[in-house]
Each structure stands twice: as structure tokens, then as C-alpha cells.
Amino acid sequence: MATNEEGGLRGGSLGLWAVAFQSILFMAPGAALAFSFGGGIGFAGNALPLTALLAGGSCALVAIAIGQLAKLMPSAGGLYTYLSRGIHPIMGFIMGWWYFLLSLILGPAILLLGGFVIQDLFATEKVGGDSFYTKWWFWMMVLLVIVCALCIFDVQLSTKVGMALGVVEIVIFLALALTLYATHSGDISASAFSPSSVAPGVSASNGVFRGIIFAVLAFVGFEAASALGEESKDPKRIVPRGVVLAAIVVGLFYVFCTWAWVTGSGNDLIGHNKATGGNDWIAFGKEHWGAVWWLVAFALINSAVACAKASIDTAARVTFSMARNGALPGFLGKLHPSTQTPYVAVLVGGAVGVFSIPMAKWAGDQAGVPDAVAPLYGFFVAGTFLTLVMLVAYILSPIAAIRLMQRDPSSGFNPLLHGVLPMIGAAVFTVAMYFQFFGDWPWAANPGWWSLTHPFDYVVWAFVISGVAGLAIAVVLKGSGSGALDRALDLVTAEHTLDAAPGTELPH
Numbered sequence: 001m002a003t004n005e006e007g008g009l010r011g012g013s014l015g016l017w018a019v020a021f022q023s024i025l026f027m028a029p030g031a032a033l034a035f036s037f038g039g040g041i042g043f044a045g046n047a048l049p050l051t052a053l054l055a056g057g058s059c060a061l062v063a064i065a066i067g068q069l070a071k072l073m074p075s076a077g078g079l080y081t082y083l084s085r086g087i088h089p090i091m092g093f094i095m096g097w098w099y100f101l102l103s104l105i106l107g108p109a110i111l112l113l114g115g116f117v118i119q120d121l122f123a124t125e126k127v128g129g130d131s132f133y134t135k136w137w138f139w140m141m142v143l144l145v146i147v148c149a150l151c152i153f154d155v156q157l158s159t160k161v162g163m164a165l166g167v168v169e170i171v172i173f174l175a176l177a178l179t180l181y182a183t184h185s186g187d188i189s190a191s192a193f194s195p196s197s198v199a200p201g202v203s204a205s206n207g208v209f210r211g212i213i214f215a216v217l218a219f220v221g222f223e224a225a226s227a228l229g230e231e232s233k234d235p236k237r238i239v240p241r242g243v244v245l246a247a248i249v250v251g252l253f254y255v256f257c258t259w260a261w262v263t264g265s266g267n268d269l270i271g272h273n274k275a276t277g278g279n280d281w282i283a284f285g286k287e288h289w290g291a292v293w294w295l296v297a298f299a300l301i302n303s304a305v306a307c308a309k310a311s312i313d314t315a316a317r318v319t320f321s322m323a324r325n326g327a328l329p330g331f332l333g334k335l336h337p338s339t340q341t342p343y344v345a346v347l348v349g350g351a352v353g354v355f356s357i358p359m360a361k362w363a364g365d366q367a368g369v370p371d372a373v374a375p376l377y378g379f380f381v382a383g384t385f386l387t388l389v390m391l392v393a394y395i396l397s398p399i400a401a402i403r404l405m406q407r408d409p410s411s412g413f414n415p416l417l418h419g420v421l422p423m424i425g426a427a428v429f430t431v432a433m434y435f436q437f438f439g440d441w442p443w444a445a446n447p448g449w450w451s452l453t454h455p456f457d458y459v460v461w462a463f464v465i466s467g468v469a470g471l472a473i474a475v476v477l478k479g480s481g482s483g484a485l486d487r488a489l490d491l492v493t494a495e496h497t498l499d500a501a502p503g504t505e506l507p508h
Contacts, residue, residue, distance in 0.1 A: 019242030020249070021166060026221035026310060028110070029250055030169045030303035033257050034281045035113050036218035039380045041273050044211025045199035048269060049192040049259040051208060054428060055215035056251025059222050061425030062394045063247040065401035066223045067240025068418055072404055072411060079223060079393050086400025089485050090474040097470035098389040100318050107311030108144060108353030109382035112360050112375035114304040115140030117297050119372065120279055124286065136375045137357045143301075147309050148350040151316060152336060152343045165302060170253060172299040176281065177257045179288045180264035192262045199270060203444075209435035214380075216394075216432065217387045218254060222247040223397075278376050312349050319345035321490075356382070366455035377455075384459045388436070391429050398422035436460065 037048060044051045069082040080099060084092020115136035128134040181188065191197050198207025223243060264284055265272035276283040281300070285293035320342035323333030336343040360378025364370070367377050401422065405413040413419075437460070440446065477485045 016238050016242055016245070019238050020245045023222050023224045023243060023246030024250055025166045025306060026224040027219060027246075027250055028221075028303040028307035029166075029218075029253055030173055030299045031110065031113055031307065032218035032303075033173060033254060034300055035278075035376065035379060036214055036383060037254070037258055037261075038214075038273065038278055038280065038376075039217070039383065040211035040214030041199070041269055043199055043202060043207045043214075045207060046192055046197040046262050046267055046269050047195060047208060048211065048262060049255055050195065050197075051211035051215040052218075052251070052254040052258045053193065054208070055212050055219055056247065056254060058212075058425035058428040059216075059219045059394070060244055060247040060251060061421050062397055062429075063222060063244040064240075064417065065398040065422035067243045068401045068405060068411070069397065070239040070243065072408065079397065082400050082404075083393065083396055086404045087396055090471065090478065091396065093474040093477070093485060094467060094470040095389070095393055097473065098392075098466065100315075101466060102386050102389060103311055103315035103318055104349060104352050105356065105382050106386060107147065107308040107315065107349075108140070108356035109379050110304050110308045110311065111140050111143045111147065111353075112136070112356060112378045114143045114301050114308075116279075116373075116375040117282065117300045117304075120282055121294070121297055124282075136372070137360075140357060140375065141354070143305060143308070144350055144353050147305060147312055148346050150309055151313055151346045152341055153339055165306070169299045169303055172295050173257055173281070174253070176284055176289070176296060177260035180260040180284060183288060184263045184266065187263045187266050188259075189263075189267060191267070192259050203440050205441060206435055206439055209432045212428070212432040213384070213387055213391075213436060215254070216391060216429070217383045219247065219250065220386060220390050222250065223393075277373055312346065312353070315349045316342045316345040319349065363455055381455060381459055384456050385463055388433070388460070388463045391433055395426045395429050395433070398426045 037052065040051060041048060066079070066082070069086065073081060073085065080092050080096040082092075083095050115138070118139040119134060119136040122128050122134040132138050195204035195208050198204055198211070202210070261280065262269050265280070272283075273280055281296055282293070285296035289295070319332050323330055323345070332345050332348060333342070334344045335341065356378060359381065360374045361371065363377035363381045364374025369377060398419075402413075402419050405411040405418055474485060
């Protein structure tokens with residue numbers, strides 16, 4: 001993150017594509033394509049590309065509102081600041097509270113995927129047998145140590161190199177998708193965009209909208225560029241465009257690749273996914289690229305590590321800020337003497353991350369799957385919580401934008417562009433949330449309460465209970481004295497940069 005000599009954010013340093021790539025890289029498109037969408041196959045079936053199209057289109061529409069919010073309030077606090085000022089400070093605090101919880105579990109959960117891929121490499125090459133160093137949990141720990149070391153020693157790639165690696169990751173998957181289209185041209189079918197192609201045994205609406213939940217998980221982060229308002233060259237023009245551009249570019253990437261996924265499976269996505277143990281893209285690489293199939297594994301591991309680093313950096317930033325202001329024990333606010341990074345907060349975050357291993361094993365046991373695929377279920381459990389939180393943010397953002405723009409006569413509010421279109425995206429996400437709890441429309445003969453499968457029903461309860469806890473804390477803070485809630489909101493969202501040397505600011 002660029003800084004000035006006083007340790008603040010450096011204004012005027014980022015152009016349109018740099019801003020857009022902040023969001024694109026945060027989405028980790030390679031890992032998200034292979035695994036986030038993979039979780040929706042059991043619902044969407046061969047209609048997976050339809051869920052990518054609907055989720056991507058809805059994100060692009062909501063991005064219009066988020067871009068306007070960034071234009072009105074160029075702030076490092078991003079969505080949480082917007083909801084605090086556009087909806088209510090209590091709502092902003094609850095979102096920040098959820099985000100703090102997520103920042104502790106998301107990075108390690110993503111590294112479970114890296115361990116899963118490396119385990120598959122050992123199995124493919126038939127090396128190591130049943131040794132501990134061939135297991136996903138061992139490599140998850142190795143990757144966690146590497147990521148924490150990067151966070152502590154501030155060993156981070158420059159913006160240009162980071163963008164280059166992001167491009168390589170996307171190019172690898174696009175190349176493999178083109179290979180699938182070329183070798184399975186007879187299986188290309190527009191039925192992938194029909195609701196009738198959902199998984200057997202579920203209604204078309206249930207299959208599509210439940211699939212959208214997992215598709216949204218792949219898009220989480222498209223709004224990350226909104227936090228760069230203080231650093232872009234022309235925030236009122238570049239940030240709104242960058243957020244929308246990121247959603248559109250990655251959306252097209254997902255649609256193109258998920259359609260290739262269905263095509264490469266011979267229009268039997270569910271069967272193919274079961275046969276590969278949930279590792280379809282590695283299987284495609286082995287089948288079609290021969291000796292260089294490892295490029296796919298490289299792209300997946302690179303994607304998981306990059307995203308995990310961003311998440312653990314964020315967790316350390318929030319923890320440091322809270323400790324510095326007295327909300328957490330003071331030792332968590334210590335900085336490394338040479339790198340000036342919050343190393344204690346990073347180490348504590350890494351220690352908390354170790355618990356993702358038993359969480360994954362528990363999720364796998366609850367789902368009744370072999371230990372080898374338990375990390376996938378651990379990721380899906382954490383990802384479901386993340387998606388529910390971000391859906392709330394995406395649903396409320398258009399409302400916040402409308403309210404704030406209507407208050408400001410100079411905002412150039414356009415009822416269609418800034419009101420109707422973003423609300424259409426919010427409406428799609430609202431329906432997707434509805435289908436998390438019900439099996440069909442309310443006017444159906446049997447809408448079916450509580451359609452979530454185990455162990456994801458526990459995730460919804462965790463989401464609801466943590467939300468109520470956040471609400472209770474916010475209400476207490478609001479009643480405790482003037483300004484207490486605002487100060488707590490700054491702590492939880494870590495809106496303010498660290499008062500330390502350059503390099504201390506952690507990437508969003």
C-alpha cells in the first residue's frame with residue numbers, strides 16, 4: 001500500500017486499471033472459479049454458467065451504487081463507512097463487527113484450498129504414500145507460516161508484479177477453458193443458461209438462487225477498489241469506474257470458464273465433479289495438458305496464498321488498531337522493531353488460524369465425506385458465513401447510495417442509473433438470501449422451511465447469533481456516551497491508517 005513520508009496514504013498514485021486490479025486480485029479469480037463455484041454444483045448443476053451470469057450482472061449493478069458511494073466519500077473504510085453514514089452507525093458497526101470476525105477465519109480457510117491442491121499433487125505423482133507430509137493439513141500449516149512471514153517482514157510484491165501474477169492466473173484458466181471448448185466442441189450447448197438444467201431433485205428457482213449464493217462467494221471483493229478513494233489519481237471518476245470494471249471483467253471471465261466447465265464435463269457437471277473429488281480443473285489440466293498440467297495447480301496455490309495474505313493483513317490491521325486504542329490488550333499493538341509491522345497481531349492471527357484445521361475436519365465429518373476432501377467443506381463453511389455477510393452489505397449499499405445522493409444536490413443523482421438499476425441487483429441478492437432458508441417460493445404448495453443442508457445450517461445460526469451480538473454491543477456503546485459508537489466503528493473497521501513508519505499500512 002502506497003504511503004507518504006508521514007505514514008499516511010499517498011494520494012494520486014493509482015490509475016484506473018491499478019484500481020480495478022485491486023478488486024480483481026482480491027477476488028482471487030482462479031481459486032474462486034475452481035472452488036467457490038464448485039460448491040454450487042450440487043444445486044445449479046449444468047446451469048452453473050447461469051448463476052455466474054446472474055451473480056455477475058447483479059454485482060455490476062450494485063457496483064454502480066458502491067462506486068457512487070466511493071465518489072461521495074473517498075475513504076479507506078469502504079463499505080462499512082458507507083453503511084454507517086448512509087443507513088445508520090449501528091448498521092455500520094454490525095457490518096464492521098462481522099468483518100472483523102471474518103478477517104480472523106477467512107485467510108486460513110482459503111489456505112485449506114492450497115493444502116487440498118498440494119495433497120492432490122502428491123497423490124497424482126504417487127509420492128510419499130500415507131506420510132504426514134502428503135496431507136492437506138500439513139501443507140495448510142506450511143502455507144500459513146509462509147503467509148504470516150510475508151505479513152511480518154513486509155515481503156510483498158510491487159503493484160506491477162502483483163498485477164502480472166494476477167494476469168498470469170487468469171490467462172492460465174482462460175487457456176484451459178479454450179482447450180475445453182476446442183476438444184469438446186460437440187458438447188457446447190446454450191442449455192447451460194436455462195433454469196431447467198439445475199441439479200435433479202430441486203426446483204429451478206431453488207437450484208439457480210442457491211447456486212447464486214456460491215457464485216457470490218466468487219465475486220466477494222469486487223468492491224475492494226472502493227477503499228482506494230484516497231489514493232487514486234481522480235477518485236470521483238476512477239473509483240466508480242474501477243469497481244464496475246472489476247465486476248464486469250471478472251464476471252465475463254467466470255461466465256466464459258463455467259460454460260467451458262460444463263462443456264468439458266460432457267454436460268454432466270455433477271457426475272464429473274463426483275468423479276474428480278471436487279478437483280475438476282486439476283483433472284482437466286491432467287487430461288488435456290499432459291506434463292504441464294501443474295500450471296493449473298500453480299495458479300490455484302498462487303491465488304489462495306495471495307488472497308490469504310490480504311485477509312491476514314486485514315485481521316492484523318484491525319487487531320493492531322483496537323489494541324492501540326485500548327479495546328484489546330496492549331501487547332497486540334506491538335510493532336516489529338525493524339519492519340514496523342504489527343507482528344504480534346499477525347502471530348496471534350496465525351495461531352487462531354490453526355483452528356481452521358479441526359473446523360474443516362468437523363465439517364467433513366458432519367457432511368460424511370472422506371478426510372481428503374474435508375478442507376473443501378471447511379472452506380465452504382467459512383465461505384457461507386462470508387457470503388451471508390457480504391450479501392447484507394450488497395443489498396444495503398444501493399439504499400445507502402440513494403439516501404446520500406438525494407441529500408447532496410451536487411451528486412448528480414439519476415433515478416434510473418443510481419436508483420433502479422442497483423436496486424435490481426439488490427433484489428436478486430435478496431431472493432438468493434430467501435432461498436437459503438426456504439425450498440421454494442412462498443406461494444408454492446410447500447415452500448419448505450429451513451432448506452439448508454447440514455452442517456451449513458449451523459453457519460446460518462452463527463451468522464444470526466453474531467449479528468445479534470453485534471447489535472447488542474452497538475446499542476450499549478450508543479447509550480454509553482457521546483461518540484462512543486463512532487469511535488468503536490473506527491476501531492472495528494480500522495478506517496484510520498496506522499501511526500507508524502511507511503509499510504505499516506496493510507492492504508485492503
